Amino acid sequence: xxxxxxxxxxxxxxxxxxxxxxxxxxxxxxxxxxxxxxxxxxxxxxxxxxxxxxxxxxxxxxxxxxxxxxxxxxxxxxxxxxxxxxxxxxxxxxxxxxxxxxxxxxxxxxxxxxxxxxxxxxxxxxxxxxxxxxxxxxxxxxxxxxxxxxxxxxxxxxxxxxxxxxxxxxxxxxxxxxxxxxxxxxxxxxxxxxxxxxxxxxxxxxxxxxxxxxxxxxxxxxxxxxxxxxxxxxxxxxxxxxxxxxxxxxxxxxx
Amino acid sequence: xxxxxxxxxxxxxxxxxxxxxxxxxxxxxxxxxxxxxxxxxxxxxxxxxxxxxxxxxxxxxxxxxxxxxxxxxxxxxxxxxxxxxxxxxxxxxxxxxxxxxxxxxxxxxxxxxxxxxxxxxxxxxxxxxxxxxxxxxxxxxxxxxxxxxxxxxxxxxxxxxxxxxxxxxxxxxxxxxxxxxxxxxxxxxxxxxxxxxxxxxxxxxxxxxxxxxxxxxxxxxxxxxxxxxxxxxxxxxxxxxxxxxxxxxxxxxxxxxxxxxxxxxxxxxxxxxxxxxxxxxxxxxxxx
Numbered sequence: 001x002x003x004x005x006x007x008x009x010x011x012x013x014x015x016x017x018x019x020x021x022x023x024x025x026x027x028x029x030x031x032x033x034x035x036x037x038x039x040x041x042x043x044x045x046x047x048x049x050x051x052x053x054x055x056x057x058x059x060x061x062x063x064x065x066x067x068x069x070x071x072x073x074x075x076x077x078x079x080x081x082x083x084x085x086x087x088x089x090x091x092x093x094x095x096x097x098x099x100x101x102x103x104x105x106x107x108x109x110x111x112x113x114x115x116x117x118x119x120x121x122x123x124x125x126x127x128x129x130x131x132x133x134x135x136x137x138x139x140x141x142x143x144x145x146x147x148x149x150x151x152x153x154x155x156x157x158x159x160x161x162x163x164x165x166x167x168x169x170x171x172x173x174x175x176x177x178x179x180x181x182x183x184x185x186x187x188x189x190x191x192x193x194x195x196x197x198x199x200x201x202x203x204x205x206x207x208x209x210x211x212x213x214x215x216x217x218x219x220x221x222x223x224x225x226x227x228x229x230x231x232x233x234x235x236x237x238x239x240x241x242x243x244x245x246x247x248x249x250x251x252x253x254x255x
Numbered sequence: 256x257x258x259x260x261x262x263x264x265x266x267x268x269x270x271x272x273x274x275x276x277x278x279x280x281x282x283x284x285x286x287x288x289x290x291x292x293x294x295x296x297x298x299x300x301x302x303x304x305x306x307x308x309x310x311x312x313x314x315x316x317x318x319x320x321x322x323x324x325x326x327x328x329x330x331x332x333x334x335x336x337x338x339x340x341x342x343x344x345x346x347x348x349x350x351x352x353x354x355x356x357x358x359x360x361x362x363x364x365x366x367x368x369x370x371x372x373x374x375x376x377x378x379x380x381x382x383x384x385x386x387x388x389x390x391x392x393x394x395x396x397x398x399x400x401x402x403x404x405x406x407x408x409x410x411x412x413x414x415x416x417x418x419x420x421x422x423x424x425x426x427x428x429x430x431x432x433x434x435x436x437x438x439x440x441x442x443x444x445x446x447x448x449x450x451x452x453x454x455x456x457x458x459x460x461x462x463x464x465x466x467x468x469x470x471x472x473x474x475x476x477x478x479x480x481x482x483x484x485x486x487x488x489x490x491x492x493x494x495x496x497x498x499x500x501x502x503x504x505x506x507x508x509x510x511x512x513x514x515x516x517x518x519x520x521x522x523x524x525x526x527x528x529x530x531x532x533x534x535x536x537x538x539x540x541x542x543x
Binding site: 053055074075076077079080082083084086091092093094095096097098101102104105106108109110111113114115116117118119143145 | 403404406407408409410411412414415418419421422423424425426427428429430488
């Protein structure tokens with residue numbers, strides 16, 4: 001379970017360009033829920049996601065994951081629970097490392113990186129099988145540098161990499177944060193990425209927060225929708241209420 | 256011919272420094288000027304301990320860790336105090352000048368009649384042969400060790416830190432700590448070059464490190480031209496090419512001297528040569 005309690009964040013406090021990004025936001029997300037967050041630019045969705053990931057420190061409030069207070073933990077310490085998919089499809093992978101090496105690091109997201117060579121035959125087979133299921137024809141290109149792939153391919157691999165620790169037999173809270181993961185991709189690739197995400201999410205029972213600007217995607221995916229405005233949560237609908245939403249209704253929230 | 260052989264030996268002696276620069280420059284994208292100071296530090300520690308007749312393995316370890324601490328200090332200044340990496344390196348390099356002078360007690364320590372690391376190959380006749388044997392073995396082990404480290408999970412995390420910081424943080428790596436360790440390792444390797452060169456030339460000098468960073472940069476660049484031309488992605492082979500770069504660099508300097516260029520202009524030759532090496536890829540591109 002993720003608990004955000006009275007989170008506030010103000011950028012450039014006491015200056016002319018002061019921005020109130022989050023105002024006393026509280027949100028409780030039970031395990032295995034798939035929450036979609038919508039809102040206009042500057043409404044605080046990305047700040048909320050970054051506060052949870054730990055890339056920005058909040059001014060006030062408390063953040064808990066599975067009963068652990070993680071408010072003071074750095075982003076790299078929170079990776080034990082949290083996997084991230086970035087808006088920039090190139091941000092989730094290291095271009096100069098090979099596909100295999102990228103997967104190795106991802107498999108160790110929840111672990112220490114030690115002086116041990118972990119890219120041996122057994123690990124290679126595991127990744128190879130995963131990639132074959134993906135069907136992008138990357139199964140025999142494990143030694144290729146990540147940088148030679150397209151943005152869409154790299155975003156797809158970032159998704160697979162997010163669940164690698166569970167392939168290695170690790171368990172516990174499984175959170176996936178997606179910040180407009182398809183904003184930089186063409187419509188066909190976007191659909192492919194989101195379908196893949198949906199499959200992975202249900203296969204591994206992930207707890208998901210998905211920030212998007214695409215109303216269609218907001219309606220199609222997830223079992224709960226939260227809308228934000230000026231740093232506050234304005235709507236929070238789940239289950240049937242979310243299912244019965246129409247495009248026009250959600251669109252009207254932005255008026 | 257002996258002239259060029261000496262150049263090759265010096266190239267092997269500087270290979271460790273080149274590998275250090277490969278780490279700071281190629282892996283972390285940090286131009287690390289600490290090098291000038293940590294090279295001399297390695298030499299100073301070596302010379303001082305040798306005159307005290309300390310055993311060679313202890314000297315070796317001391318030189319490495321002295322350099323590593325210097326590099327780690329640069330890393331701390333850069334990451335924790337948020338000082339620009341170039342400035343952090345200049346600060347530590349400047350401070351090291353005083354540290355080295357205090358350590359040595361004078362500006363030059365000659366090492367006459369003191370057994371060196373090359374005495375280990377005493378079973379081989381001829382000083383040059385002894386040096387060649389020890390240096391080749393030394394550089395070979397260093398190459399193997401570095402190749403292994405960069406293949407381990409830790410090494411991969413290190414490479415990813417310089418390559419895509421936001422990604423590797425999201426995968427649970429404290430990138431600040433990684434940079435501190437990386438700069439420590441780079442300068443430890445640099446100090447090992449100081450350790451070797453001091454014993455090759457038979458003295459340590461307070462000014463032996465001035466402008467030495469350019470040697471490492473040049474060697475890495477030469478190695479890079481080869482790995483780009485032949486599309487080499489294997490890290491161990493890239494490391495080997497950097498070592499080759501260090502030797503080639505020395506051979507070119509030897510050639511420059513042999514065709515009668517005044518030693519006075521040697522640094523100018525070095526600067527121009529490195530400029531040419533650095534700009535080759537861009538010159539090629541503009542021709543397309």
